[in-house]
Structure formats: C-alpha cells, structure tokens
Amino acid sequence: GNSVTQMEGPVTLSEEAFLTINCTYTATGYPSLFWYVQYPGEGLQLLLKATKADDKGSNKGFEATYRKETTSFHLEKGSVQVSDSAVYFCARRGGGSEKLVFGKGTKLTVNP
C-alpha cells in the first residue's frame, strides 16, 4: 500500500547547522509529495511540495527534491535557526488515492 517512512527523531542541532531529514515513499503510482511543519501549540502547515519527479519544492530556506529513482523526498536546510524548532512530517498523496498519508514525524530542536 501507500506509505511514507521518515527518519526517527528527535534531532537536536545548533543554530546555523545543516539539516537533513530523510523521507522515502512507496512507489505506487505517481504521488505528490509534501512536507508539513507543526510548530509548538499550532496546527500543521504546508512547508513545501513537489508534484512530479525532479521537481524541487522550497520555502523559508528549506528544500526537498522529488527523486523517483530513489523514491525519496529528503528535507534540507543549509543553516537552521532556533525558530525552526518544530515537528516535521513527510506526506504523500495520489498514486490512486486522494488520501494524504503521513510519516511519523521528526521533532527538530535547534539550540542557540
């Protein structure tokens, strides 16, 4: 079935460090891929998305590239800030289903 696997957290980094959160998906059909972010006390917000292979989604300094050959959509940021501390969810939609399927979430803490 459709599933998403993302790296287990928590992840703790110092400010200005490089961030990678891995995400892979099952290759059923041609899904759209998303990263959502949940800041403390808030609802999920769409961070970025990509709808086809080789697309790169980007927002707020974060990037993720839709890699069909490795079925991956890893989230990266070159220099994290304290304000990036949140839980990040990778998700897929499509490939025969309209449902949004989430990974388990990765908690990121950025220390000053």
Added chain:
Amino acid sequence: GAVVSQHPSRVICKSGTSVKIECRSLDFQATTMFWYRQFPKKSLMLMATSNEGSKATYEQGVEKDKFLINHASLTLSTLTVTSAHPEDSSFYICSARWAGDVTGELFFGEGSRLTVL
C-alpha cells in the same frame, strides 16, 4: 493562508461520556474535511473523510458508531466520541480542503487533545 479552527483544544472527560469536537473553516468553504488521530510518536492516522451534506467515509478499523462525524455545513464538521474510554485518549486533528481547490493542499486545525479518565 486559510484558517481552520478546532474547539476545544483540550478536553477531559469521564469514561462513558460523549465528547464533541468542532472543526471550522474560518475564511473559506470546505466541501471536504478529514479527521485524523495522532498517537504519541506515531504518525497521523486518517480516521474518516467527511463531505458536506453526505455521510462520512470511515477508514478500515475505525468504528463509525463510536466516532460520529457530521458535516452539516460548508464551514463546520464535528467529531463526537461516544461512550469514551481511556484508550480513546489521543490528539485529534481535522483538516479541510477548499471548495475550489485544484492543488490538493489541505489546511489543518490546531488539534484537540482528549483525555478520558
């Protein structure tokens, strides 16, 4: 962006009672709303999809008689947990899709934490 609001954000109830959680789209009309359940250190699990004016579609393993979903208007969906038990304690999140959407983007509420004593 579009705003989805849930109420209450936290609720504590006794076993055997029923609890209603509301999900409202504040500045757009939502033809479809989704209800998720989030367990600690677990992903969001889709419980059901509700379409305005029709019966909700439940995911496999979700008891429709226990989790009553009503989508009476284009801006409001409610989830009622009936005869709540401690194992129903969880974080419930709703999301909504804008009526004119073509991108597939969903807008999420802040979540409602239910604790059943």
